[in-house]
Amino acid sequence: MPAYKFKVNGKDQAVDVMADTPLLWVLRDTLGLCGTKYGCGVGDCGACTVLVDGEAKRSCQITAEEAAGKQVLTIESLPADGTHALQKAWIEEDVPQCGYCQSGQIMAAYALLKETPSPSDHQIDEAMDRNLCRCGTYQRIKAAVKRAAKSGGVA
Ligand code: FES
Numbered sequence: 092m093p094a095y096k097f098k099v100n101g102k103d104q105a106v107d108v109m110a111d112t113p114l115l116w117v118l119r120d121t122l123g124l125c126g127t128k129y130g131c132g133v134g135d136c137g138a139c140t141v142l143v144d145g146e147a148k149r150s151c152q153i154t155a156e157e158a159a160g161k162q163v164l165t166i167e168s169l170p171a172d173g174t175h176a177l178q179k180a181w182i183e184e185d186v187p188q189c190g191y192c193q194s195g196q197i198m199a200a201y202a203l204l205k206e207t208p209s210p211s212d213h214q215i216d217e218a219m220d221r222n223l224c225r226c227g228t229y230q231r232i233k234a235a236v237k238r239a240a241k242s243g244g245v246a
């Protein structure tokens with residue numbers, strides 16, 4: 092199997108996988124980064140959202156070959172002690188219910204605030220629109236994104 096190289100959470104990684112292996116499986120199965128979740132597997136739910144070269148992407152829809160040479164950020168890139176603005180806002184707004192969708196939600200919010208540090212309601216709606224939450228935490232997610240933006244964002 093060919094080796095594909097990319098940087099994940101700032102660390103150089105080389106993985107021997109088939110070219111069409113989804114990045115999601117590389118992250119979870121090969122690298123053991125299980126914070127990124129498998130929801131639908133067809134690009135519909137956003138549970139598997141990570142940043143690829145700074146953009147929110149569905150890792151179930153990108154192959155190892157396509158990710159090669161790129162910078163990937165997963166939920167594990169945020170500090171384990173929960174001190175990141177997004178983590179604090181998520182806790183303060185008491186966002187998660189079952190939690191399953193939330194790493195994808197946070198990474199989508201991360202990409203939004205990186206690009207747009209003070210998003211309007213409409214921009215938040217647009218950016219988060221395709222990240223589904225079966226528990227219906229949408230209003231709290233929106234409040235948390237606003238709170239994180241107010242507290243300095245993700246710069
Ligand atoms: S698991 Fe990738 S979008 Fe649902």
Ligand code: FES
Nearest residue numbers: 190192224225226
């Ligand atoms: S918190 Fe349960 S799916 Fe979103």
